[in-house]
Amino acid sequence: MKILSLISLIVLLKITECARILGIFPTSGRSHYILGSSLMKGLAEKGHDVTVISPYPEKDPPKNGSYVDITLTSFAKPQDKNSFNLFQLNDINFLVYLLAMNSIGNEFTEGTLSDPNVQKLLKSDKKFDVVIIEQFVNDGLKVFAHHFQAHLVVFVTFGSNAWINPLVANPAPPSYVPEQKINMDPKNFFHRVFNTIIYIAGELNRNLLFFPAQNKIMKKYFPDAPDLDVLNYNASLVLVNSHISTNKPVPRVPSMVDIGGFHINPPKKLPKDLQEYLDSAKEGVVYFSMGSTLQSINLPVEKREAILRVFSKLKQKVLWKWEDESLPGQPQNVKLGKWLPQQDILAHPNVKAFVTHGGLLSILESVYHGVPVLALPVFGDQVMNAAEAAWNGCGRYILYDDLNEETLEEALNDILKNPKYSENMKTRSKLMRDRQNKPIDVADYWIRHIIRHNGGAHLRVAGLELPWYQYLVLDVVAFLIAITLLTIYLIYAFIKIILKTLSKNKNKSKIKKN
Structure with missing residues (x-):
C-alpha cells in the first residue's frame, strides 16, 4: 500500500510539472521553422501540452505528447524560386540592411497579431504557463506572455547577439563580440572601430526606430498592455542555439542557456x-x-x-x-x-x-x-x-x-x-x-525550473534594473571626469595664487631695497 502511494505521488508530481506551452515562430524562413518545430516537438515528447503558431502546418507531429498547430494563413509564405533573389542581399549597405530588417520585423509582428487564427486563440479561454517566442525582429510579440499571464522564454536561432544581449543585460563588448555580417579580428584596431560603429548604429536603430514601431503595432491590438520598454525586459529564460564547439566563448548571464545542436537527430537510412x-x-x-x-x-x-x-x-x-x-x-x-x-x-x-x-x-x-x-x-x-x-x-x-x-x-x-x-x-x-545532458533535456529542465520558481527572478542580473547610462557607467565616467577637471582647476588656481603671492613678495622686496 505504501509503495502504491509513493508511485502515485511520483506520478502526480510528474504530471504537475508538465506545462502548457505556446510557441510563436512567425518567420517564414524554413530553417527558422525547422528549429522552432524541433524545439516544440521535443518539449511535447517530454510531456508538455504544446501549441505552435507558425506559417507552416506540422507534417510530422510527435507521436508522444500533445502538439497543436495554429497556422498563420494570412502571413507571408516561404519564398519560391521566382521570388526575390536573396543573393542580392550581399550588396546591401549595412544601414539599408538594418532598415530592411525593421520593415520585415514589423510585417512579422503585424501579420501575426492580425491573423484570424491567432485572433481566435487570443479571444479563447486557453491558458498557458509559458510562452516561447523566437527573437527575430518581432519584439512586440512579447505581449503574448502578458496577455496569457505566462512566463516569457525567448528562443534565439543563432548565438547571443545584439538583438537579445541588451534585453537581459548580457555583457557583449564590441571589442571582441562581432555584430552580424562582420568578419572581425579582435586584435585588429580598425576591425574594432568598425564593429563598434555598427554596434552603436544598431542600438540607435533599435531604440529610436524599431522598438517605437513595434510598440505602436502592439498597442493597436493590446491598448491596455504595458509599453514595450517594460515587456522587452521580462524574459525569464533565453534559449540560445549555440555551443562552445561552434561559437567562440562569450559571456552568459544566468538566464541564458546554450542548447545548440538540439535539432540534430540520429542518422536515418538514406533513400x-x-x-x-x-x-x-x-x-x-x-x-x-x-x-x-x-x-x-x-x-x-x-x-x-x-x-x-x-x-x-x-x-x-x-x-x-x-x-x-x-x-x-x-x-x-x-x-x-x-x-x-x-x-x-x-x-x-x-x-x-x-x-x-x-x-x-x-x-x-x-x-x-x-x-x-x-x-x-x-x-x-x-x-x-x-x-x-x-x-x-x-x-x-x-x-x-x-x-x-x-x-x-x-x-x-x-x-x-x-x-x-x-x-x-x-x-x-x-x-x-561530450555533454552531460542532451540539449533538449537542458531546455526542458530550465523551462520546468522557471515554472517551479515562479519565473526565476533569481536569474535576473542587477543590470536589468539600471537605466542604460548607469549600466554603461556613463554617470560614473562623467563624475570622474568632473572630479578630475575640478581637481586640475583647483591645483591650477592654487599654483596661480602661490605664484601671484610670490610675485607680490618679490616686488615688495625690490621696493624695500630701493
Whole structure:
C-alpha cells in the first residue's frame, strides 16, 4: 500500500510539472521553422501540452505528447524560386540592411497579431504557463506572455547577439563580440572601430526606430498592455542555439542557456539511390547546399558556371541540392537533388567536404558529423559563422564577392587534400557530443525550473534594473571626469595664487631695497 502511494505521488508530481506551452515562430524562413518545430516537438515528447503558431502546418507531429498547430494563413509564405533573389542581399549597405530588417520585423509582428487564427486563440479561454517566442525582429510579440499571464522564454536561432544581449543585460563588448555580417579580428584596431560603429548604429536603430514601431503595432491590438520598454525586459529564460564547439566563448548571464545542436537527430537510412551513390564514391563525395532559404538556382550565371568548372575537375563525386529539374552544363560527376536529407548525408563516412552558405544549422550539423566546411556566406550571421569555423580550423570560407573559379578551386582542394581540417572538425565533433545532458533535456529542465520558481527572478542580473547610462557607467565616467577637471582647476588656481603671492613678495622686496 505504501509503495502504491509513493508511485502515485511520483506520478502526480510528474504530471504537475508538465506545462502548457505556446510557441510563436512567425518567420517564414524554413530553417527558422525547422528549429522552432524541433524545439516544440521535443518539449511535447517530454510531456508538455504544446501549441505552435507558425506559417507552416506540422507534417510530422510527435507521436508522444500533445502538439497543436495554429497556422498563420494570412502571413507571408516561404519564398519560391521566382521570388526575390536573396543573393542580392550581399550588396546591401549595412544601414539599408538594418532598415530592411525593421520593415520585415514589423510585417512579422503585424501579420501575426492580425491573423484570424491567432485572433481566435487570443479571444479563447486557453491558458498557458509559458510562452516561447523566437527573437527575430518581432519584439512586440512579447505581449503574448502578458496577455496569457505566462512566463516569457525567448528562443534565439543563432548565438547571443545584439538583438537579445541588451534585453537581459548580457555583457557583449564590441571589442571582441562581432555584430552580424562582420568578419572581425579582435586584435585588429580598425576591425574594432568598425564593429563598434555598427554596434552603436544598431542600438540607435533599435531604440529610436524599431522598438517605437513595434510598440505602436502592439498597442493597436493590446491598448491596455504595458509599453514595450517594460515587456522587452521580462524574459525569464533565453534559449540560445549555440555551443562552445561552434561559437567562440562569450559571456552568459544566468538566464541564458546554450542548447545548440538540439535539432540534430540520429542518422536515418538514406533513400536507395543516395545510399548507392555515396557508397560507391571511392574517392569521396563533396556535398553542396546553400540551405533552405538561399537557393542555388538563383546564383548568378557567372558564379554558377565557375562552380561547375571547379566541380568538373574533381576526382570526387558531388552531390548538389539544386531546386530545378536540370542544371545547364552539369558535369558527369555531379548528382542533383531538389531536396536532400542533409543530416543523414553528412553522417555518411564518404562525405569529405561540405560546401555551404554558412547558416548556423549547417555549421552545427557539419561539426556534429565531423565534416570540414567551405563556406560561401551571403548575408545575416553567415559571415560570422563562416569566420568562426575557419578560426576553429574546421574549414575555409570565401566571401560571396570574392567567389570565382580560382578562389573556389584553391580553397576546395586545400580542404580535400589537407588532413588538418578533417582532424580539427573531428575534435570539435567530440566536443559537441561530450555533454552531460542532451540539449533538449537542458531546455526542458530550465523551462520546468522557471515554472517551479515562479519565473526565476533569481536569474535576473542587477543590470536589468539600471537605466542604460548607469549600466554603461556613463554617470560614473562623467563624475570622474568632473572630479578630475575640478581637481586640475583647483591645483591650477592654487599654483596661480602661490605664484601671484610670490610675485607680490618679490616686488615688495625690490621696493624695500630701493
